[in-house]
Amino acid sequence: MALLKVLLLLGLGVSVNSAVSLQKRIIGGQNCADTERLYHVRIESTSEKSTTICGGSLIHPQWILTGASCLELGQGRRDQHTFLKVHPRTAQGTSQVIVQPPVLYREDSRMHEIILLKLPTPVTDVPVAKLPDCSKRLKIGDTVQLAGEGDTTTGPNDRRLRSGRIAKHLQCVDMKVGLVSQSRSFGHIFRVEEPNKDACYGDYGSAVVFNDMVYGVISVETSHYACKKPVSIMDVCEYIGWIKTTIAHK
Structure with missing residues (x-):
């Protein structure tokens, strides 16, 4: 607790006074297919x-x-x-x-x-959703899919916005695994990254998918600016x- x-x-939960806020958003993605997720x-x-x-x-x-x-x-x-x-x-x-x-x-x-x-x-x-096949763990270089409902834009110098807008369509983005099986104070994670692509506060908790199975849950270890560091993912297999x-x- x-x-x-x-x-x-620290602001990892997204909240604003007297309004609905969705602060973490998929950046650099595209509309998810209507048949997925x-x-x-x-x-x-x-x-x-x-x-x-x-x-x-x-x-x-x-x-x-x-x-x-x-x-x-x-x-x-x-x-x-x-x-x-x-x-x-x-x-x-x-x-x-x-x-x-x-x-x-x-x-x-x-x-x-x-x-x-x-x-x-x-x-x-x-x-x-399908749970992962943990006999086949993720490897560095594997491509996974993240998703979220938030705004897809950033402010000056790629600063994360607090617009509160919900995207008209669920956004998906592909990113590559850059680190696997690391233990941190808040749990077991892997990390994903891709140039000019990111996930932010409102996407927190959403699934990270590989081969149509949920291998991860989006976590938050991020700066105030988008696309500056990898996204931390809770490792579901753990x-x-x-x-x-x-x-x-x-």
């Missing part, structure tokens, strides 16, 4: 003063995989809405309110930046046992 509070204070979920956490938005993936009819700092777990939070069928935009979206606490992952008393959310009602009309056990027993 202490880690979450620090991250939220149907499992993409938009998550909104509402307090008295703000709403925070990020992404997630439906990996089971009743479970969403996302990033820990997606959620405002601190004082003043009222509820958490999940919006399904947000892609393609022609779909008739639905929403549910999360009522159960998120399932956190802890290791050596540290909370990692990956969580599971349980929906009150199973979803029967959305295809679920958590696959916890994910499967949680889904099976709760």
Whole structure:
């Protein structure tokens, strides 16, 4: 919990007073195909003063995989809405309110930046994302796909904007793996990068896909300027046992 509070204070959760904000965005990407990422979920956490938005993936009819700092777990939070069928935009979206606490992952008393959310009602009309084949781990140079719903532009000197605009179409971008299997204080990660391409705050929690399977969850270790450093990704294979056990027993 202490880690979450620090991250939220640093602005890794996206929130603004009296408005909806989506700050992390895919840069240098293109419209995702209407037939892919149907499992993409938009998550909104509402307090008295703000709403925070990020992404997630439906990996089971009743479970969403996302990033820990997606959620405002601190004082003043009222509820958490999940919006399904947000892609393609022609779909008739639905929403549910999360009522159960998120399932956190802890290791050596540290909370990692990956969580599971349980929906009150199973979803029967959305295809679920495929979990990775962890017998075939990512290698340096592999191409993965990131996605997000935010604005695609930057400000002067490529400074990240706080426009709050949601893209008219879910954005996808291909990036190459530059680092694999690194342990950090907030969890197990790999890193991806590509010239003039990036992901920012509002994409946090969205899936990183390889061979149509979710190998990662977008994390945040970033500067105020776009395309200056690789994107950190939570390595789903490092958590696959916890994910499967949680889904099976709760």
